[in-house]
Amino acid sequence: MTQERTSVSTTPPLPGLELVQQINEALATVASDFAGDDDPAALAMPYARWADTGTGRWRMRNAAGTAWIDLGPLAAEDAVPVDGAVLASQAWVLARTMPTFLAGTEPTTNAGDIWINGVGACRWDAGDARYWLIPTYTNSILVTASGTVARPGAYVKYGQWDGCGGGGSGGRGSTVGSGRSSGGGGGAAIFREAFTFSDTPMSITIGAGGAGPGGASSPTAGNDGGATVFNGVTLGGGKAGASSNTLNVEGGEGGTSASPRTVPGQFGDYASTSNLLSSGGSSGFGFGLGGRNGRPNTTGTAWPEGYGAGSGGVGGSNTNAAASGFIRIWY
Structure with missing residues (x-):
């Protein structure tokens, strides 16, 4: 896995060997997504994905290419059901499709349905002004x-x-x-x-x-x-x-x-x-x-x-x- 530019430089002159190297590096990044503890925002295009090894999070660039969307933990899916899921894979999919937070760090205003690690899918309750487990x-x-x-x-x-x-x-x-x-x-x-x-x-x-x-x-x-x-x-x-x-x-x-x-x-x-x-x-x-x-x-x-x-x-x-x-x- 690499973190390199995904496009070849258009600034001449570009020697043949350097062209080949840039193409190979770009292809390696495209094939494996970004991975590492350094933020590759300057290299990423909209919807590019980044395995953030520094925080253990899986992220995707937003449509505007201006911020990262948290998709969930990098840890492998549990072999047994977690957080009330019928299947282990169900909990994994839910976590990847919702903004994910640690318990106690969830939003204090309505941000739509979220995933709280160790709890499960949660929904905002306007009367209580807080999130509860769905x-x-x-x-x-x-x-x-x-x-x-x-x-x-x-x-x-x-x-x-x-x-x-x-x-x-x-x-x-x-x-x-x-x-x-x-x-x-x-x-x-x-x-x-x-x-x-x-x-x-x-x-x-x-x-x-x-x-x-x-x-x-x-x-x-x-x-x-x-x-x-x-x-x-x-x-x-x-x-x-x-x-x-x-x-x-x-x-x-x-x-x-x-x-x-x-x-x-x-x-x-x-x-x-x-x-x-x-x-x-x-x-x-x-x-x-x-x-x-x-x-x-x-x-x-x-x-x-x-x-x-x-x-x-x-x-x-x-x-x-x-x-x-x-x-x-x-x-």
Whole structure:
């Protein structure tokens, strides 16, 4: 790689050997672009490129030939995805097509979309008068216990969240082969609801699954699931499954929520005969299933499968708790 004039001198006289040398040097520069730690501005034409080894930046001359445009780092592309890119090459391409800055050195006025090294593509927010990460919603935080969640990065503002309430547990008949028991309902669910991170950690309550009714000698109903609460939205827990020695009883109701974008949990099912398990309800968006209708209750299994699922009812002792809720945050 060289940094020489890309045109031959037109000032005579020009001896043959010098002409050949100038042509070879110009061709070598054209073939390899400029490279080095000295600014080749005096030699460069519009759209010429320069590997600035002094600062480790890849630059291109603007259309007027008056300034360099920063295309990104000279470092080789990472072998694994970076900055939320689906592919490593995606992050590389984005960095080369946007003005690039180190964190903390970005513009303090709107300069269009930019790339911040170690952060990703960022966009100006006029209300905050600063740059925030453009979310890809490919990064996530799974929360299964009550507590708080903080902003996952200094440039992260926008997110989406999924979640559901805890499932209700199924009821129990008095003994194996007698009594009609019903499955618990699933917790109310929400899918990809948009929200904005606050400057302080945000509170999360995860609804617990209803406890199994145990092994009492009389028909016993299950227990309701707990509510999951985040960002001002309450996702109700599923209702308990009932039990009766004489009738087929309906399953527990699914959990509900006042938010218009949530989906109620599904009702639990009930056993049509006394020697079958009843089915627990499923929460919305497939976040869980209860014990499956038709499985012999003599196995004593009615475990829920997935977040927010109600557990099945059982003839006889039923210690099977329903599944708890969850929150997953995407950014």
